[in-house]
Amino acid sequence: MSVxxxxxxxxxxxxxxxxxxxYGKTKYYGKxxxxxxxxxxxxxxxxxxxxDTGIGILPERVRKFYTLDKSKDLATSLRESGFSVDDISVVISTHLHLDHVGNNALFKNAKFFAQxxxxxxxxxxxxFQKQAYLKEYLDRVDYKPISGKKEIVEGVWTIPTPGHTPGHQSILVKGKETYVYCGDVCPLKENYEMRNIVGVLHNPVNALESIDKLKKLGGHPVFSHDNEQMKLKV
Ligand SMILES: [Zn+2]
Incomplete structure (x- = not known):
């Protein structure tokens, strides 16, 4: 087994x-x-x-629009797990919004993949999506394009799941357990469990179909921004 x-x-x-x-729940507006x-x-x-590589250190011109808590950063988190940024050989991006590609430049030894x-x-x-893609982040690395479903490394597949963005993908990982890294198809558990689509959208119909596609895969879903799921339960 590879994973x-x-x-x-x-x-x-x-x-x-x-x-x-x-999407569309007025009780959440302003919360x-x-x-x-x-x-x-x-x-x-x-x-x-x-x-994905998190949000990184935002360029000055956009910093004022975000409230961040960087009490933990990705390099430290990796180190605490016993790895260094130089160990990473592959980076797969679910999509290229700034909160998913922010630390790309740290990984000098990695090949980068996106749809x-x-x-x-x-x-x-x-x-309407322009502010989510940061040129400063994307110009730093060279992405290898993938088309459709692909096994990147034995046991690790990319699954196209458009809706949030046109080329969004989720990641299926088959090791001892099966995990589905949903990305922003399901930032929260609620998106998955209730089939409620995300609020930032390129195409809502695709977004709903993508949730259903992920649910059909089975395995343990991993939500991109849910702050209650910080560890993987096995
Ligand atoms: Zn996101």
Whole structure:
């Protein structure tokens, strides 16, 4: 078996309106949620894989728009797990929004993967998604494009799950246990359990189909920003 260990790391927290995490629920409007930033470490026989890299250190021009708690950062979180940034050989991005690619530049020895559609979209997003893609973060690394479902390393698959963004993907990990890293298809448990789509959308119909696709896969779902699920239950 290639996958030896799967672990949630932390890059701290950022405050976000709950209306952006769950679509169309007026009771959530104006309610601030302390969203966790949760890259996933997958230790395989020959590769050390990271799924998403958190929010990083925001450039000055956008910093004022975010309230962050960086009492923990990704490099420290990795170190506490017994690894260094240089160990990471593969980074898979669920999508290229700034809160998922912020620490990319730390991983000098890694190959980077994202869906081709997402890479293209990040260069020319619609105006309603523009502020989520940061040129400063994306110009630093060279992404290898993937098209559709692909096994990146034995036991680690990318599953296209558009809706939040056009080229969003989720990650299926099969080791002793099966995990599905949902990404922003399901930032919270509620999105998964209640089939409530995320509030930031490119296409709501695709977003709902993507939730159903993930539920069909089975396994333990991992939510990208849920601050109650900070460890993987086995
Ligand atoms: Zn996100």
């Amino acid at each position: 030896k260990e799967v672990k949630l790391l932390s890059d701290g927290y950022f405050n976000i309106d709950m209306g952006l995490l769950v 601030v949620y302390k969203a966790a930033l949760k890259p996933l470490l997958i230790v395989c026989n020959d590769e050390y894989i990271l799924v 081709r559609e997402e890479i293209e979209y990040s260069k020319k997003p619609h105006r």
